[in-house]
Amino acid sequence: MKQKMNILALTSFLLTGLLIQQVTAQDGAALYKTCAACHTIGGGKTVGPDLKGITKRRTNDWLVQFIQSSGKLIKSGDPDAVAVFKQFNNIPMPDNALTVDQVNKILAHIDGGAGGAAIDPKQAALQHKVDSMLKTNSPLDILAGKELFNGERRLENGGASCTSCHNATYNNSGKGGILAKDLTKAYSRLGGFAGIKGIIASAPFPSMLATYKNHPVTEIENAQIQLFLKSADEQNPAQPVVAKTWFLHAAMVVGLVILLAITGLWFRRKRLSVNHAILKRQEKYSK
Amino acid sequence: MDIRSQIAMVFHLDKCIGCHTCSIACKNIWTDRKGAEYMWWNNVETKPGTGYPTKWEDQKIYKGGWVKNGDKLELRVAGKPTGLTRLYHNPDMPVMDDYYEPWTYDYDHLFEAPAGSDQPTARTISLVTGEPIDVKGGPNWDDDLSGTPDYGRNDINLRNVGAEDQEAMFQLERMTMHYLPRMCNHCLNPACVAACPSGAVYKRGEDGVVLISQEKCRAWRLCVTACPYKKSYYNWSSGKSEKCLLCYPRLETGQAPACMHSCVGRIRYLGVLLYDADKIKEFASCPENELIDRQLDIYLNPFSEKVIRDAKKNGIADSTIEAAQKSPVYKFVKEWKIALPLHAEFRTMPSLFYVPPMLPVMGKMENGVYESTTTNLWGKIEESRLPLQYLANLFSAGNQDKIKEVLKKLMTVRYHRRQVTVNDIEGSLLDAAFESTGLTPDVADAIYRLTSLVKYDERFVIPAAHREEAIEMIESTDDRKGNTGFGEKKGTRRVF
Structure with a gap:
């Protein structure tokens, strides 16, 4: 009986280990989806840099800080962070609410490379x-x-x-x-x-x-x-054309004119009858 | 010199008893029609009071009359630019509530009611909508000082009258009033004529009567706003404005206008004044304190040879000059200077003059007894029951000295006549009165005579209309004579 129990324990331990390992790989890939908006792994730079071999170029500590909040790192004046920020047209990388553990999983996924997954x-x-x-x-x-x-x-x-x-x-x-x-x-x-x-x-x-x-x-x-x-x-060869400004100004002028007209009419509105107050008073007391 | 003749009038306010006969005579003849019910071409107001339409004298509300702008004279309502903006939207137009909603009574209900235990009534019916209404006001709602808190105390002529004097005017024991009959003034510088955009209002050449052509009127109603006396009315039924026409059909046949003819107190006088039309612009735009004197200056002496010559040159008939010489108005206004125009500050140069009311103190309450036997027969002018400033606001553009002058003359006439008939006036008092006013016993007698004794023909000196001359300008008098009196006004329209 005792032996049986041991085997069961061992099996479950091994299975759990396997399961955990699988979950880790999947987690990294899933979390990476957010990054894929701006980054590639070996696909060249897009909005952000190509991340292939990033773990070798930067320290893990720096990467974790940058991924969690690039803004904070840039503000602190880190020369590497500022350089990257400038290189990619001052487009800041959004902050990510990720734990250190999750960041490491993403980095593991990047290291694992894009390959390996079966092609559907x-x-x-x-x-x-x-x-x-x-x-x-x-x-x-x-x-x-x-x-x-x-x-x-x-x-x-x-x-x-x-x-x-x-x-x-x-x-x-x-x-x-x-x-x-x-x-x-x-x-x-x-x-x-x-x-x-x-x-x-x-x-x-x-x-x-x-x-x-x-x-x-x-x-x-x-x-x-x-x-x-x-x-x-x-x-549009130049920067975004805001072709609507003339319309805006025209609308402002027209609006002002309308407002003035309304004001003018209000002050030139028909006055109340001279007898208004007298008739009102009579009405009040005749009730 | 451009001499013209003007039919002018004098109302002697000391003689007005406020009976409204004049108003009724006028209404019966002219304004007893649909759309004209609310018009009172002639009305009698109680002063202090707000008149008809309510507060008509307040040009801050109604924007009537002329206003002096530098050297120029401008209409309050209708300069060229302002008039244009007001054509289609005139916020200063009087509305029906400023007048009143005219009504009649459901008499049929009274007459046809079957026998019953209750007294049948005749309900008030609006003459505008035909629906039963509760009457809220009428053309003389403040008659004899009724509704004083609402009306009398809001009289605009109380301006510049001290608070104490004002309070005294409305104390029950000291309350006083006088009547002010009003009608179209047939002004020398009429604002209604100047304001009309269609040129429908005109001043008749031969006698200066101001009329509205019912054919040309296009209902702009600027005359209603422009007239500072609010004597042009809009007929909501015919869509035309109407006003007093001084009963010109009666004048042309030698009769006095209906209001004057029917006057119970015989307060009304009518006659011709000759004036110099070239001077109107200059005199109407003079400084306010000179207005009264300048207006009197414009009237010419019909006995002067030069005036007669120039008048004839200008086509004025001999009969008209003769009428001007006999004119009672000339005597009151120019010779004796005891009649003043109403609200000269409107600058329209009205042709209607008022002999102001004296309202002397005749007695006083002493120890609960009304004491009428005083050492002086009448109190002093300065202690009249109405403050002088109040009368001055009405008749002399606020100038107290002018009104005092007139009242002193009137008082002198009374002293003189008292002396003649009763012989109890101190000689020194009478002499002082004559000296300070410049009157003589003869003039005082003449004033007395014209005020109290004269008959119809002396009160109304109406010049011949000379219609034949007017006809001659258009057609042969023979043709006219042979063609009038019988037939159709409009020819029959033949199709084939």
Whole structure:
């Protein structure tokens, strides 16, 4: 009996160990999804730097600090952090609420490399289709992207259209929201397709993340929006055109005129009857 | 010199008993029509009081009359730019509540009521909507000082009258009042004529009567706002403005206007004044304290050879000059200077003059007894029951000296007549009175005569209208004679 118990204990110990090991690998990959918005592993730099071999270039301690709050590190004046920040167009890396343990898991995943995972044939076919779409750069896809961006066509999973918060000036017309950043020049700012794709797929910004958490943008839609933003970027050589200022000023002037007119009419309104007070008093006492 | 003739009037306020007969005579003839019920071309107001429409004298509210702007004279309501903006929206237009909602009674209900245990009543019915209404006010709601807290105390002529004097005016034991009959003044510088955008209001050349052409009137109603006396009324039914026409059909046939003819107290006088039209602009825009004197200056002496010559040159008929020489108005206004225009500060140069009321103190309460036998028959002018400033605000643009002068003359006439009939006035008092006023016993007798004794023909000296001359200008008098009196006013329209 005692022997039986020992075997059982051993087996469960081994199984648990195996399980834990598996969970660790999966955790790292899952957590890395957020990073993939701006980073690649061996795929070249996009919004942020290529992370291949990052653990060898920086100390673990520095990495943990930077990933948890890059802003804090830059503010503290760390020369490496400031250099990276400047190199990547002063785009700050958002803070991540990750424990040291979780950061280490991500770093382990990066070290493990992109390879190793089994390739899903369905996923591969989709990837191939997306790649060819981006390569073809067809006007139809750009149009589709524009419609998706502007909300003229619904996103497949019902997510909010980009224009709710963003503006992208296209054909000298931009009527998008001003809550979030203007995306007219997003293509060049984010360093091409990969940057846009990453941010759409898993946004590093809290409000955008929450918006698309239950309504993910499909890969095809993502590609179409990328094409649209590229086209918008090419159309507008300078920084985002805020073509609306003249309208704003005109609206201000018109508004002022209307306000003055109303004020003028108010002061020139018909006066009360001279007998008003007398009649009022009579009414009061006749009741 | 551009001599013209003006029919002018004098109302002797000491003789007015406030019976409203004049108003009724006018209403019966002219304004007893739909849309005209609320019009009182002639009305009688109690002063102190706010008149009709309420507070009409307050031009801060109604924006009537002229205002002096530097050397220029401008209408308060309608300079060229302001008039244009007011054409379609005139916030200073009097509204119905400023007048009153005219009403009648449901007499049928009274007459046709079946026998019953209750007394049937005739309800008040609005003449505007035809619905039963509760009457809230009328054209003389403050008659005989009724509703004094609402009306009398709000009289704008109380301005510059000391608080103590004002309080005294409304003490029950000292309360006093006089009547002020009002009608269109047929001004020499009429604001209504100047304000009319369609040129419908005009001043008749031959006698200066101001009229509104019912054909040209386009209901802009600027005359209603512009007239500082609020004597132009808008007929809501016909869509035209109307005003007193001085009964010109009666004048042209030699009769006095209905209000004057019917006057019980015989307070009204009518006659011709000759004036120099070239001087209107200069005199109407003179400083306020000179207004009364300047207006008197504009009237010319009809006995002067030069005036007669110039008048004839200007086409004024001999009969008119003769009427001007006999004019009772000329005597009151120019010779004796005892009649003053109402609110000269409106700068319209009204042709209606008032002999101000004397209102002397006749007695006083002493130890609970009303004592009327005093050493002096009448109290001093300065101690009149109405403060002099109040009368001055009404009749002499606020100038107390002017009104005092007039009242002293009136008092002198009374002293003189008392002396003649009763012989109990001290000689020194009478002499002093004559000396200070510049009157002579003869003049005093003449004033007395014109005030108290004269008959119809002397109160109303109406010049011949010479309609034949007016007709001659348009057609042959023979044709006219042969074509009037019978037939259709409008020809039959034939289709084929």
